[in-house]
Amino acid sequence: MTAADRSSATTAAAHEAPLVALRDVHLRFGANEVLKGIDLVVRRGEAVSIIGPSGSGKSTILRCITGLLRPQRGAIRVGDTQVDALRSEAELIALRKRVGFVFQQYNLFPHLTVLENLVIAPTRVAGRDRAAAQREARALLDKVRLSHKEAAYPGELSGGQQQRVAIARALAMRPELMLFDEVTSALDPETVGEVLTVIRDLVQEGLTCVLVTHEMRFAEEISDQVYFTEAGVIVEHGPAPRIFGQPESERTRAFLRRALGEGARTAPARPAPIPEALPFERLRFAL
Numbered sequence: 657m658t659a660a661d662r663s664s665a666t667t668a669a670a671h672e673a674p675l676v677a678l679r680d681v682h683l684r685f686g687a688n689e690v691l692k693g694i695d696l697v698v699r700r701g702e703a704v705s706i707i708g709p710s711g712s713g714k715s716t717i718l719r720c721i722t723g724l725l726r727p728q729r730g731a732i733r734v735g736d737t738q739v740d741a742l743r744s745e746a747e748l749i750a751l752r753k754r755v756g757f758v759f760q761q762y763n764l765f766p767h768l769t770v771l772e773n774l775v776i777a778p779t780r781v782a783g784r785d786r787a788a789a790q791r792e793a794r795a796l797l798d799k800v801r802l803s804h805k806e807a808a809y810p811g812e813l814s815g816g817q818q819q820r821v822a823i824a825r826a827l828a829m830r831p832e833l834m835l836f837d838e839v840t841s842a843l844d845p846e847t848v849g850e851v852l853t854v855i856r857d858l859v860q861e862g863l864t865c866v867l868v869t870h871e872m873r874f875a876e877e878i879s880d881q882v883y884f885t886e887a888g889v890i891v892e893h894g895p896a897p898r899i900f901g902q903p904e905s906e907r908t909r910a911f912l913r914r915a916l917g918e919g920a921r922t923a924p925a926r927p928a929p930i931p932e933a934l935p936f937e938r939l940r941f942a943l
C-alpha cells in the first residue's frame with residue numbers, strides 16, 4: 657500500500673469509530689500519578705507514535721491498552737471492547753489475542769525452534785490446525801526475512817533476528833492491532849535497521865500500529881499521528897509533519913532538539929532496563 661493509499665484509507669477510516677480510544681485516563685502507582693488524563697485515538701490502518709522523555713508514561717499507556725494495567729479513572733476502548741471494564745482473566749486473554757505486543761525483551765521460548773515459537777500460540781491458544789499454522793508461520797518468517805532460520809533456536813540468533821521472530825510470533829495470532837514498545841532499544845546499532853524495515857512493511861500493508869520509539873526519524877517517516885507525552889500528559893499531538901516540522905509547544909521543540917541532536921544520533925542502543933514486574937505469563941496467553 658502506498659502512502660497515498662494509506663492516507664485515503666485513513667481518511668475513509670476517519671468516519672468510522674476508532675479502533676483504539678483512550679479518554680481521560682488517569683493512573684497512579686501509590687502516590688505517583690503517572691497518567692494524568694490521557695486522550696488518544698488510533699484509527700484503523702493508522703500508525704501512531706508516542707514519543708516523549710523517559711518516565712513520561714509511554715509504556716504505561718500501551719499496558720493500559722492491553723489491559724495489563726487498569727486505570728483508576730477514564731475509559732479505554734479497543735474495537736467494541738471496553739477494556740477498563742474487563743474483569744475476568746478469560747476476557748483479558750481474549751483481548752490479547754487481538755492485540756499483539758512486542759517490547760524490548762524478546763521473550764522467545766528458548767527451548768523451541770523459531771518455527772515452533774510461531775506455531776505454539778495459534779495451535780494451543782487459538783486451536784488452529786497444526787499444518788495450517790505451520791504454513792502461516794513459514795509465510796510470516798518469509799515476511800520478516802528469516803525463512804532460513806526456521807529450525808534454529810533463539811539462542812543461535814542475533815538480537816535483531818530474535819526481535820524479528822518476536823514480531824512474527826505476535827503476527828501469528830493475526831492481531832488487528834500491534835503495539836511496539838521500544839523494540840529496537842536493546843539492539844546493536846547495525847541490527848536496528850532490519851527490525852525497522854519489518855515494521856515499515858507492516859505499516860505500509862495497513863496494519864494498525866502504535867509505536868513507542870526513540871527513533872525519531874523513523875517515527876517521523878512512518879507515523880500518521882504522533883503524540884508527545886511529558887510527565888503523564890499529552891502535550892500535543894498531530895500529523896507527523898506538523899509535530900516534527902512545526903511543533904506548537906516549546907516543550908515539544910526542546911524535546912525534539914535534544915532527541916534529534918548530536919547525542920541521540922550517535923548514542924548506542926540503551927541497555928535494557930530491568931523489567932518492572934511485568935506479568936509476562938499473562939502476555940503469553942497462559943500457555
Ligand SMILES: Nc1ncnc2c1ncn2[C@@H]1O[C@H](COP(=O)(O)OP(=O)(O)OP(=O)(O)O)[C@@H](O)[C@H]1O
Binds near residue numbers: 690714
Ligand atoms: N509497575 C510499576 N510500579 C510502580 N511504578 C511504575 C511501574 N511502572 C511504571 N512506573 C512508573 O511510572 C512512570 C512512567 O513509567 P513508564 O514506564 O510508562 O515510562 P516511559 O515513558 O515508558 O519511560 P521510558 O522511556 O524510560 O521507557 C515512571 O515514573 C515509572 O517509574
Ligand SMILES: [Mg+2]
Binds near residue numbers: 714715837838868
Ligand atoms: Mg517505556
